[in-house]
Amino acid sequence: MxxxxxxxxxxxxxxxxxxxxxxxxxxxxxxxxxxxxxxxxxxxxxxxxxxxxxxxxxxxxxxxxxxxxxxxxxxxxxxxxxxxxxxxxxxxxxxxxxxxxxxxxxxxxxxxxVTGDEEARLSFTGAVRGLPADALEPYLVIDIGGGSTEFVVGTRAGGVEAAISMDVGCVRMTERHLLGDPPGLDQIAAAQADITAAVDRALEAVPGRQAATLVGLAGSVTTVVAIAEGLTEYEPERIHHARVSYGAVAEVTADLLAKTREQRLAIPVMHPGRADVIGAGALVLRTIMERAGMSAVVASEHDILDGIAWSLR
Structure with missing residues (x-):
């Protein structure tokens, strides 16, 4: 049943x-x-x-x-x-x-x-079900939200090995640092320093640098991936499990931070409600890839929402 x-x-x-x-x-x-x-x-x-x-x-x-x-x-x-x-x-x-x-x-x-730890575990559960066979374990799953980012390391069979939530998200970093349109170099540098400090603390708490595959969740990641893939409209089926290189993420991030809000709104895959905070979200993703030494990220359209659903089984 x-x-x-x-x-x-x-x-x-x-x-x-x-x-x-x-x-x-x-x-x-x-x-x-x-x-x-x-x-x-x-x-x-x-x-x-x-x-x-x-x-x-x-x-x-x-x-x-x-x-x-x-x-x-x-x-x-x-x-x-x-x-x-x-x-x-x-x-x-x-x-x-x-x-x-x-x-x-x-x-x-x-x-x-939910606590940050529970949020992280739900995200992991939703993300790892159905990952392709070439996504090698262990996984580092990152969920870049508006107020916080969750870091979770684990495997399919063993589940979560370690998890932590850090208060760096696309809304929080935009409101705290990226106030210009577009943000100035000093604002970007301040955001970068804030994000780097948080990411380094997270990667000391969970063994993210030892993970074989980085899996990225939520709208900041999927939007960056959609732009990197050159999509002319938001297509979840093409974004789900797409693998994008660090170089492509870095290029998209630099471009988003250099654009005005109006220019970001003109990007075909951009949700209007995300245009003002996507630069910060991309910066969080790029920084995680840099600090964890990840050459690519695998995007997942399945995330904490799916984890919540499975928890009702």
Whole structure:
């Protein structure tokens, strides 16, 4: 018997929904989940959190509107189980109770404000299922979010060996450093120094430099990969498991940081809600590849959202 589940991932920049049928456990460990719906809205829940320590009322309202639409779809599809995980922005905010109350009113279930370690483990679970055979183990899985980046090392059979979450994400780094349009060289250098320090601390805590394959998750990574692959529209099936070299990532990063927001918006694969923060996200990816000594990154469209869904099995 399959189980119909709904997974919601509410991060600093976006909120996403996956409704899927989980396979019968008798089908074996490699049986895939079957997608019924995948949706994403940019709500920027973490707007200003790094500076104020609070969730902005307008950000909570944007999230409520998206969540109400998700709740209607969940109801129409006859979902058996629902789990919503809220990540970096709602961990940091002093008024997280307002957010929690809104979610319970709108969705009917409480959000789980997961720890950085749990966020990392869910991301790993979602990412490694279905990786191609030429993606050698152990893996270093990185999930570049709006407020934080998760680093996880592990294998398919053994699962997670080590994990850590660091407070460097595309929204946080943009709001803290990349204020120009385009950002100045001094702003980029300050962001680079901040990111490098965090990445080095992460790679001391988890054995990322010993990993054989770097797997990159979330919108910053998939957008950089789509640009590097020369796509004229966002095609998840072509991005999923695409392998892109460090040289290509470095070239895309430099180009994004040199462009104005208007110029980034003109890139065919660019989501309008990501155009102002993609430079920082690309810089995080490039820095991780440099500091971990990785020659390439494998992109995955499956991530924490899929991990949340599998946790409902």
């Amino acid at each position: 399959t189980t119909r589940v709904a997974a919601i991932d509410c991060g600093t920049n976006s909120i996403r929904l996956l409704v899927a049928d989980l396979p019968d456990p008798a089908a074996g460990p490699d049986a895939p989940l079957v997608d019924l719906s995948r949706r994403m809205e940019i709500v920027r829940l973490g707007q200003g959190v790094d500076k104020t320590g609070r969730l902005a009322p307008e950000a909570i309202e944007r999230t409520r509107v998206a969540l109400a639409s998700y709740a209607a779809e969940i109801d129409s599809l006859g979902v058996d189980r629902v789990r919503m995980c809220a990540t970096s922005a709602s961990r940091d905010a002093s008024n997280a109770g307002d957010f929690r109350a809104m979610v319970e009113r709108t969705l009917g279930v409480a959000p789980e404000v």
